[in-house]
Amino acid sequence: MLKGINQWCFPTGTPLETVFEYSREAGFDSVELNLNSYGDVGLTMDTTIEEAKNIVELASSYNLKLRSNSTSLLWKTPLSDPREEVREQGREVVKKQIRLANVMQMDTILVVPGVVDESTSYIDCYIRSQEELRKIIPFAEKNSVVIGIENVWNKFLLSPLEMARYIDELESDNVGAYFDVGNVLQFGYPDQWIQILGKRIKKVHVKDFSTAVGNITGFVPLLSGDVNWKTVYKALLEIGYDDTITAELAPHHIDPGSLAVDTSNHLDRIIKFGNKYIARVGNVK
Template sequence: MKKGINAWSFAPGTSPEEVLRLSHSAGFQGAELVLGETGKLSLESSPQELVSLRGRAEELGIEIHSLATMLQLQYNMVSDNPVVRQKALDATKVQIETAKVLGAETALVVPGYVGVDFIPDAETVRYDRAYDRALEAFSELAPFAEAAGIRIGVENVWNRFLTTPREMRGFLDEVDSHYVGSYFDIGNALGTGFPEQWIEILGHRIVKVHVKDYRTNPGGLSSFVDLLSGDVNFPEVLRALTDVGFNDYCSAEVTPYRWHPEQSVYNASASMDRIFGWNQN
């Protein structure tokens, strides 16, 4: 397994170049960058800017292994509004193309939502319609991703959709493409189940992993905590990942500290070394 970190672990406004520099300094092998609608790394970025960013990663000796985005939460892929659905689909195709130019392997994609508690005024979509629309969307995205050589990782997020490991497995099997798998989030799974069970059930379908910790009491967004300070049973998670033969990136996604936010990056690196048994004498 390889050690990575997601750009959301850094203070807001941290440039992609600084994310790469700090990630390398903290001992991470790879970084997962984030695509925005506007800004330094966004739908507006030129090929020259992306090639320059990839070159910076190569200079540092760190891999851009994945590209995440919040755009599928901004534009719901399963919305009742067909215009919104098309925006989500178009943005995801740009995300895949951008990932390719950056030299990434994976694009993290949220499969739309039935409802989202942490987005004010988010629409509510009937579940069966959401499922059918998601299948249609990923059936279109799968060959697009295959042509680009990028694997889509469908993340389990708090979207009231694909909320159990068996349903996520069934959905991925219906899409039936090597280029559409699971981007499994350990901490997100603990809100409704047990991450080690998700891993066992999803098995070979997992393409990348997000490493978070979570306290089940009291629960909610404020219960995401520093690694090793929550209720995730990391020994069982490691056992399950080993049992299913997972050997790819596990990337920390932690909340940056209010003061000296870069320290959370170094702490996450040290905690992951302990969790996965890396760099220990």
């Protein structure tokens, strides 16, 4: 598996060259970039093809791969919004992710499919988001990019069975799961999600979570929370996952590079402990 780190692991506004420098020095294989608003740092809604290609060259100069991109913009323009103009903005965000992924030879984009709130019921979120994704899928297929549906704290897709069904109903090989290990600790077990989602999983995010805290402040550094990394690693191998595991953690503002170093070491230990556990219990397919 490739060790990846998300751009969000560094303070907002950190130049990409610094992100790549810190990531490479820490021993990462890849960096996941984020699509930002117009005029921001890195990939934005106004990034040109030429600029995107230059970013690929910059990453390559640090011997880093770019395997996927994500965005927070869909929280503001969700595909589940009751207003058509907002959903249209959301579609444009996803299409921009796809265009950039194609140009930059990324095979997957991370998509938060919708948000359940007081103005959007659970069933409306389900129906609307699928309708909007069906409009985008042909574009993803044409560009050979997978839309990775993420399990995130959006009060939606709260079980692995439901998430599997949601993806299957879209009937496209270009839609899969972008599975976040830490996001399910509040209401499930990551290894069970992995077993059920199986080959649908196209990319993986890793962070840890303290169930004793039990709210948004409960996300903690890897190995500091309650994720059973041995069973998670075993489950990933059992489904044949051999792609990128990308850390997504809150940045260190005083010494930004230290988070990359610590997290890279934690991932090495997770892989090491996972392999020892598998050697002891066996049963990896």
